[in-house]
Amino acid sequence: MSTSSTVPTPAVRAAKARWARRRRRLIGYGLWDPFLPAEPVRAHLVLLAEIGMPRKGVEEALGLNRDALRHVTSGTYGYGRGEKVTRELGEAVLGFWPKLSDFPDSASVAPLGTLRRVEALAVVGWSRAQVAARIGRSYVSFKNSLKRERISAALAKAVAHAYDELWSQRPEDHGIPAWNADRVRRQAQADGFYGPLAWDDEDIDNPAALPQADAEAPAPTQGKDVADRYLLGESVVLDAVARRTVLLHLMEWTDLTVEQVAERLEMTEAAVSRAWERAKARARTEGGRVPWRRVYVPQRDVAQEEAADAA
Template identity: 65%
Template sequence: MSTTSAQSNSAVLEAKARAARLRRRLIGYGQWEPHIPAEPVRTHMRALAALGMSRAGVERALGLRHDRLRHLMSGAHGYPPAAKIEKDVGQAVLGFWPKLENFPDTATIEPTGTRRRVEALAVVGWSRGNLARRAGRPEVSFRNSLNAERVTVALAKVVARLYDELWKLRPEDHGVPPHLADRVRRQAEVQGFYGPLAWDDETIDNPSTLPMTDAHVSLLGQGENLATRFLLGESVILDAASRREVLAYLMEWTDLTVEQVAERLETTPAAVSRMWERIKEKARKDGRAAPWRRVYVPQRELLQEEAADAA
């Protein structure tokens, strides 16, 4: 078995174990509700299908057996589509929004996330022509692809890579004439584009997500105090607001590195950095002191202190 397959199987087993622990806990509290209405889950599945995600693709991504969601979507064995669905399966579907790695490069997907990344980089000052050159593509072809009804996953991955590389870099510091970068920024402002701090990496590809809001697909039955329960070790699915609350706590009050925070939240270090910057920016706009890393000391500083003590 390959390393990738082993890691995937391990993740599936871990997710199932977390779900089993939560189920046992809720049964013990007398709060176990085994089923939820199926229609919200079906609606979410249709949104995934519009993006380009097949039912089989959702089943694979969630570690469900083949055809597990068939009865939900189209009925089976002469029965109509289900009116209810098992709670753990339904919540897993509602909490799932595919990432680019869930698609093969040859697939085509809905272009919202790709366009948002290009527009966010325009706010920073990166033009489409500059992005096309960095992507190794003709500018006309690049522009036409972004205006199409669907984009290839290969292009979406290239744009996502550029977004991760450039979102915090000033074009002027990397060979772009200042007057050209300023012009791109002015045009982005006129067109109403949103910058990188307006988007969460987890939801930037979701067309229903709004910039700089807590809008998120609801997760039935998760209850209240999600951030606190998550930090105490409970197996809950975080919504967008709770996710930011957890990240803010981990970044401000623990000695975890950005990479470790990303691992705990099952995201990327770049996403953690962007969300942390966004949290600080919002605090400043609200007239509050921006949070800072109160506990974390970079390893290089520890080494420097040890060297000074030894001297």
Template identity: 50%
Template sequence: MPRTPAGRAAHTRWQVRRREQQRLGLWCPFVPAGPVREHLERVRKAGMPARATAVRLGLPSTAFEYLMWGDQNNGPGELVRRETAEAVLAYWPSLGDFPDGARIDPTGTRRRVHALETLGFSQKFLADRVGIQNTNFGKAMSADRVTARVARAVATQYDLLWNKLPEDFGVKQWVADRTRRMAVRQGWAPPLAWDDDTIDDPAAVPQLDAPQAGFTEGDDVVDRFLMGSPSSWTGRHAVP
């Protein structure tokens, strides 16, 4: 029995379909492997190894090796069990699924860092909280990929800080103000502009149409950022 919710749901659907098709004399326990292999390859390119995917779905770690690559005497498998196909095709890794060393898309990580910078949390402050030297943290933010470990560490800090003021965490006032001004120039979106369910999606865009916050200038800039006030922005596009 599969150990994950996705695996159990696919197994249940498979049992229902099997009983119905057996009743009709149409039962076919195997399906073409091509679409399954293609989906696994997309998952693998996203940073999730095939073995880690198998384990996540409650299967033996080697479950996909023949399907993906065959063996020394045969090419990749042409058929796959229907329940396995359904479990695979319904799966896409979340941030928590990736092994620490997996190199994944940096979009969500950059958005979280930039959103926190709109509040005045400097990159150095965030690097210290994540446990990375500031120089290396800066390189990670501009790289084509980021490790899952760093992405999760940034996400943890984002969850803790998204509605906080940096001055309450020891960030000097002038540093926070400078960071906020820089974020305004860059047009970065504040935390409330992002949906937690889509912030990692490169196709998602920030929602900057919140009601006017009613603040003007100066010390109220953080409140306006938290409210997602459109008047706070010089640009309105997602930062990939």
């Protein structure tokens, strides 16, 4: 897989490391096969296109040369679509799922993640009218947008921003009458909506993801004990389950700050905090051991740091 001058993403680097190890091992066994079937890769690209991420956007996000995936989607030089793809390229594509920030504001995206965020906020007590006001839209316009098959990435990002601000906030603490918030909560419960603690930020826009109240969606693995291998320093791509395991370990047993954990796992600080609170809430509900920060993490003194920098 040739890459452009763009710095490779962690998914690409991990895929390269896995590919190199597997190549050496299988060559030694006389079983070296550097290719994967192209159909699963093609199906994943179709799924990405359905949510508004075209092939060229995937190539750019993964640091690939222009048209690097053309032979998979449409064929090149008069030949039909390829039946195989290099293992390195295939694993990089299959391990990629775009974040909202990967889309330009003008892009047209599927509304599923936005709907999930709005429904999760309703579980907390925030109505659609209040969310619309928060993002500067009229209620009617906002309601109609959520009914469409596609919405603008700008609207999806605005809702995501409001979600990050409001998911842990009680409407009553922001001047919303208690009867209003209670009515929204009761209706959300009757409609079977899932709250913020049911979703990981990395999965909420993914149509294949399930709320954590349901069974985990099957996903390709990188072998056994992925989380343990990651913590021991091996270059692997974490799936959703392994990522949560690593996050809980880092939060409970290390002195890394939330900011450092977020940077290490390529998450937002809000997402790390939400996952941590979700894990504690689930443990309390199930009567299990509630995780807690066992290592003292000193708080940053911003004023002192600024004074030291000025000196």
